[in-house]
Amino acid sequence: MYRYDEFDERFVRERVGQFRDQVARRLDGSLTEDEFKPLRLKNGVYLQLHAYMLRIAIPYGTLSARQLRQLALIGERYDRGYGHFTTRQNLQFNWPQLRDVPAILDLLADVEMHCIQTSGNCIRNVTADHFAGVAQDEIEDPRAVCELIRQWSTAHPEFSYLPRKFKIAATGAQHDRAVIKAHDIGIRILKHPQSGEIGYEISVGGGLGRTPMIGKVVRDFLPKTDLLAYLEAVMRVYNLEGRRDNKYKARVKILVHEIGTDEFRRRVEAEFAKLDGPSVNADPEELARIESYFTPPAYQSLPEDSQALAVAKAANPDFARWVDTNLTPHRVPGYSAVTISLKPVGLAPGDATSEQMRLVADLAERYSFDELRVTHAQNLVLPHVRKDDLFAIWQALVPVGLATANLGLITDIIACPGLDYCALATARSIPIAQAIAQRFADVERQASIGELNIKISGCINACGHHHVGHIGVLGLEKRGIESYQITLGGEATENASIGEILGPGLPAEEVPNAIEAIVGVYERHRHDGERFIETVKRVGLVPFKTAFKELADAVA
Amino acid sequence: MASSATRPPLPAILLANDLLDGDVVFAIGEADGSLGWTRDPGLALVATDDAAAVRLEGFATAELAAQHVVDAYLVDVELGAAGPVPRHFRERFKTLGPSNRPDLGKQAGEGIAARRSV
Ligand code: HEM
Numbered sequence: 001m002y003r004y005d006e007f008d009e010r011f012v013r014e015r016v017g018q019f020r021d022q023v024a025r026r027l028d029g030s031l032t033e034d035e036f037k038p039l040r041l042k043n044g045v046y047l048q049l050h051a052y053m054l055r056i057a058i059p060y061g062t063l064s065a066r067q068l069r070q071l072a073l074i075g076e077r078y079d080r081g082y083g084h085f086t087t088r089q090n091l092q093f094n095w096p097q098l099r100d101v102p103a104i105l106d107l108l109a110d111v112e113m114h115c116i117q118t119s120g121n122c123i124r125n126v127t128a129d130h131f132a133g134v135a136q137d138e139i140e141d142p143r144a145v146c147e148l149i150r151q152w153s154t155a156h157p158e159f160s161y162l163p164r165k166f167k168i169a170a171t172g173a174q175h176d177r178a179v180i181k182a183h184d185i186g187i188r189i190l191k192h193p194q195s196g197e198i199g200y201e202i203s204v205g206g207g208l209g210r211t212p213m214i215g216k217v218v219r220d221f222l223p224k225t226d227l228l229a230y231l232e233a234v235m236r237v238y239n240l241e242g243r244r245d246n247k248y249k250a251r252v253k254i255l256v257h258e259i260g261t262d263e264f265r266r267r268v269e270a271e272f273a274k275l276d277g278p279s280v281n282a283d284p285e286e287l288a289r290i291e292s293y294f295t296p297p298a299y300q301s302l303p304e305d306s307q308a309l310a311v312a313k314a315a316n317p318d319f320a321r322w323v324d325t326n327l328t329p330h331r332v333p334g335y336s337a338v339t340i341s342l343k344p345v346g347l348a349p350g351d352a353t354s355e356q357m358r359l360v361a362d363l364a365e366r367y368s369f370d371e372l373r374v375t376h377a378q379n380l381v382l383p384h385v386r387k388d389d390l391f392a393i394w395q396a397l398v399p400v401g402l403a404t405a406n407l408g409l410i411t412d413i414i415a416c417p418g419l420d421y422c423a424l425a426t427a428r429s430i431p432i433a434q435a436i437a438q439r440f441a442d443v444e445r446q447a448s449i450g451e452l453n454i455k456i457s458g459c460i461n462a463c464g465h466h467h468v469g470h471i472g473v474l475g476l477e478k479r480g481i482e483s484y485q486i487t488l489g490g491e492a493t494e495n496a497s498i499g500e501i502l503g504p505g506l507p508a509e510e511v512p513n514a515i516e517a518i519v520g521v522y523e524r525h526r527h528d529g530e531r532f533i534e535t536v537k538r539v540g541l542v543p544f545k546t547a548f549k550e551l552a553d554a555v556a
Numbered sequence: 557m558a559s560s561a562t563r564p565p566l567p568a569i570l571l572a573n574d575l576l577d578g579d580v581v582f583a584i585g586e587a588d589g590s591l592g593w594t595r596d597p598g599l600a601l602v603a604t605d606d607a608a609a610v611r612l613e614g615f616a617t618a619e620l621a622a623q624h625v626v627d628a629y630l631v632d633v634e635l636g637a638a639g640p641v642p643r644h645f646r647e648r649f650k651t652l653g654p655s656n657r658p659d660l661g662k663q664a665g666e667g668i669a670a671r672r673s674v
């Protein structure tokens with residue numbers, strides 16, 4: 001894992017000191033809310049409906065046991081004993097008091113964490129494939145690139161007042177698990193088709209929110225050494241020409257859309273040619289230093305199959321189901337990546353209690369080389385587990401309610417906080433997720449439906465990624481009540497696409513019925529072994545719209 | 557900030573978030589006739605006519621300037637047996653807490669206090 005150097009350490013401590021002073025001046029009345037708001041947002045402090053909220057950066061979703069334990073402590077001491085993991089691989093605390101935030105930031109700094117760049121019009125915390133360094137289809141671990149970008153972008157004077165927020169995601173694998181096409185910049189590590197050299201494919205202009213767009217490839221192959229100069233060129237074009245006049249048109253996706261991909265590419269290449277590459281790009285020694293933090297742990301040499309695992313599975317059907325559902329193949333024989341679902345049926349997606357965090361931290365320390373990951377789907381991952389240890393892990397997870405076997409299934413729902421917490425929300429999302437999960441709680445049924453991603457947002461900002469859900473649910477207000485718009489056919493992978501609206505909005509209590517109707521159409525049309533999204537792509541929207549219309553008409 | 561142009565229909569109450577902890581607070585009529593804040597929605601002062609609404613708006617402006625609260629605005633209510641209840645579901649949630657966590661927030665009796673500062 002990356003460890004802070006003296007510069008990082010001093011920088012983070014100084015920021016805490018500055019913010020402590022700013023909070024003191026706010027509390028003694030010398031700063032007004034208008035003056036204080038941009039300062040608090042630069043330190044991850046929002047005001048929600050019931051309280052302040054603190055958003056903590058988890059760079060590229062990687063955490064150590066010590067860090068997770070510290071989060072558990074903060075949750076207990078300064079919050080209500082739980083936190084919420086988000087689609088941006090961050091953690092949000094929903095109830096901190098303003099006067100306590102400096103103390104919380106100190107506790108974070110003690111474990112090399114902070115809230116910088118979790119808000120505001122800057123380059124945000126960079127996200128990555130949660131199976132980085134582990135996945136079998138990976139060319140190279142993307143986290144070194146993410147860390148490099150973090151160091152380059154943190155408090156970068158030129159990019160601290162961008163037209164709007166800016167989000168970057170990276171993957172080193174063939175299969176995109178980081179939703180790179182829905183980011184302002186998406187970075188995919190690839191091998192040059194002829195030379196075999198490793199470099200980057202760069203996409204720009206993806207994003208969700210009120211104008212969802214899929215990112216466009218602006219560079220098929222960027223040599224590794226040119227990364228920062230090229231990113232700087234993209235940022236300069238955006239910084240200069242992004243629409244500062246209208247916040248709804250200020251994201252880079254609008255610029256790319258308005259001038260066209262070719263023109264955008266031309267401007268970036270012109271800027272790139274003008275830049276003095278060597279003075280911007282990372283010095284290869286520095287890059288090597290960063291990469292050395294992400295070298296694989298000291299795996300044992302093990303047989304691919306575990307006898308102990310086979311025996312435990314045979315004796316315990318619940319364990320067998322969990323193993324068959326929540327594991328991801330590991331590049332090293334005898335190991336596995338384990339997803340710990342934060343989607344137990346009936347609870348809020350992505351919430352974890354301090355007690356649960358501590359237990360997961362213990363497991364990471366004991367069984368996963370002291371490492372864990374946060375996924376954009378709001379789950380946790382133990383990335384390097386010996387198959388021999390799976391049964392012990394599962395037995396530890398069961399009593400704290402963390403052994404739900406539903407990775408990628410219909411109850412593994414992404415949901416933003418919605419109107420239960422968020423001041424911008426137009427409707428609730430968590431209770432919708434709960435109602436759908438309850439409807440499909442039967443484990444046999446879930447298994448028979450197979451992979452199906454439902455994503456729910458409580459307003460048009462789309463923090464819950466509803467546009468790229470196989471089924472998306474968007475909460476709106478219609479004539480004074482909460483109303484839910486359903487979309488179908490979105491995808492968050494390398495085949496990224498935006499879902500299409502099925503029909504008129506529905507009241508909350510009809511949403512599970514609508515999901516049921518959609519699943520019913522799939523079950524009637526699917527070919528053997530065909531996944532939900534494949535059936536949708538093959539048969540098209542018409543049969544789904546027909547079923548949806550019957551339901552909507554009956555409600556109307 | 558609410559002004560007469562954006563004033564909701566009456567009756568209405570004034571709510572805000574407390575500067576220190578962000579908790580939702582409501583304007584209340586004090587014994588001496590002045591205005592103050594309570595954390596208990598049931599005790600909120602209800603403005604039933606324009607003069608009362610103007611008075612609440614003035615209080616909001618003064619309290620924002622005094623850095624006691626943030627995000628203060630008027631909310632239209634219905635008068636229930638236990639006190640005023642916001643008509644809009646968003647504001648209703650503000651008087652209760654997260655609907656998926658009945659153990660938290662005002663609905664669980666948390667922070668319910670007659671005074672803003674305790
Ligand atoms: C106080 C709470 C929050 C506020 C005020 C907020 C605000 C916003 C806004 C205004 C947008 C739209 C940006 C645009 O269209 O330009 C947005 C997008 C987004 N937010 Fe949030 N959000 C909040 C919580 C969250 C949470 C909890 C998550 C993760 C679960 C999240 C992740 C995202 C993502 C993934 C997007 C869409 C990607 C994009 O930027 O295009 N946000 N948010």
Ligand code: SF4
Nearest residue numbers: 416422425458459463
């Ligand atoms: S989608 Fe809307 S309701 Fe949900 S967290 Fe984002 S801003 Fe809040």
